[in-house]
Amino acid sequence: MSRTALPEFLSNAAVPNELQSVILGLAEVSVTISQALAKGALAGVLGAAGAENVQGEDQKKLDVIANDLIKEALAALPAVRGLASEEEPDVLACHTDGQYLVTFDPLDGSSNIDINSMVGTIFSVLPHTGSAAVTEQDFLQPGRQQAAAGYILYGPSVMLVLSTGNGVAMFTLDQDQNRYLLTEADISIPVEAKEFSINMSNQRHWVAGMQHYISDLLLGKEGPRGKDFNMRWVAAMVADVHRILCRGGLFTYPWDSRKPEQAGKLRLMYEANPMGFLVEQAGGEVWTPEGKILDIQPEHIHQRVPVILGAASEVKICVDYHQR
Known part of the structure; x- marks a missing residue:
């Protein structure tokens, strides 16, 4: 069965090229994070980092690793004007002509890392509408203004769940080829709950x-x-x-x-x-x-x-x- 790869899906959905580059950059770095998680204790990445983040929470080693990997990957993209991480006190200015701001939680649920349970990366992409020099104020936009949002779930399989404002799609990482393939489109939450x-x-x-x-x-x-x-x-x-x-x-x-x-x-x-x-x-x-x-x-x-x-x-x- 032939499945749609993430780049083809974004192109077919007429997502702007600059926004595509941000989403694909996040997808690419998530593969590296998933590989570090899969190695676990064998790679010496488990346990506490010995410091607190800006939230006053004890950081895990993988909190720091994931944060640094995402920062480096996104800061290299010309479309990214600025970054804000849950793990850091201040925003980071990137490219002065970038169109997008990205906020992210590099490793949500990190208390689960040492018991080999599910964790994930959450991200939000906002349009840049402020001045040339990025400030915290530029990020303070209501959630309805998001150009895209999603998460990567590091579970038994690695999944990318994404919306660019036209429904929700789920992609699963083909770990043989390190690429995300569409596995569920047009996700719908039942109105009633059990x-x-x-x-x-x-x-x-x-x-x-x-x-x-x-x-x-x-x-x-x-x-x-x-x-x-x-x-x-x-x-x-x-x-x-x-x-x-x-x-x-x-x-x-x-x-x-x-x-x-x-x-x-x-x-x-x-x-x-x-x-x-x-x-x-x-x-x-x-x-x-x-x-x-x-x-x-x-x-x-x-x-x-x-x-x-x-x-x-x-x-x-x-x-x-x-x-x-």
């Missing part, structure tokens, strides 16, 4: 609306929802969202009272916006308790938000529990 994904260990720290919502799900057929739900939790947003794109459901990472000054755990620019773009393109919904995530005007590049995303009807029910 599964939910949340870190239940934090339930006591959530706002009342989220506690009541999850409690009603757990009551199943005997509760007010009148049906049973399954719960799944991988502890990597990229893997939990991938499951929702494949078979539906709801994912949420709510506000937590242990850090009341912090809006949520997930970052708007590196996680919520790109994943939100994919989910909306697949027919789902993406909200905070107050409104749609893709409409948020970012205030700074490391801004955090509570996230509720997935099946359209279930997201609206969850939001309603908060707004009652």
Whole structure:
């Protein structure tokens, strides 16, 4: 069976050449990252890096490796005006005539690395609309302005999931030829949900609306929802969202009272916006308790938000529990 390769897919979709170069650059460097992950302990890449990132989180060796590889690959592309990484405090200026800004989480779910579980790279591509000298302000665009977004999932197979604003497509890495081939087109999230994904260990720290919502799900057929739900939790947003794109459901990472000054755990620019773009393109919904995530005007590049995303009807029910 002949399958469409990623470059051919982008060309057929009339994606601008400059944007194609950014996506293909990310695809190429992801192959190198996947090879490092596959070698694991044999390559000495597991374990802590011995430092914290700008988020105050302990870095893994592969966090640093993936971040450096992506930075180097993207900074070499003439179409890239600037970069922003979840792992670094400031934006990086690249080419003064580049058309695009790229934000990325180099290795989402890195706490899973040392147990050989799923991790991924998340990326967002924004048009550059600012002045010649790139500043943080240039990146502060609502998620709806994204030119492209996606992720690479490093699992039993390596997959690239992508949207350029015309639906969502999934590609699988042919590891014999090191090229991505189209395996699923026109992804659609079912409107109704049978599964939910949340870190239940934090339930006591959530706002009342989220506690009541999850409690009603757990009551199943005997509760007010009148049906049973399954719960799944991988502890990597990229893997939990991938499951929702494949078979539906709801994912949420709510506000937590242990850090009341912090809006949520997930970052708007590196996680919520790109994943939100994919989910909306697949027919789902993406909200905070107050409104749609893709409409948020970012205030700074490391801004955090509570996230509720997935099946359209279930997201609206969850939001309603908060707004009652």
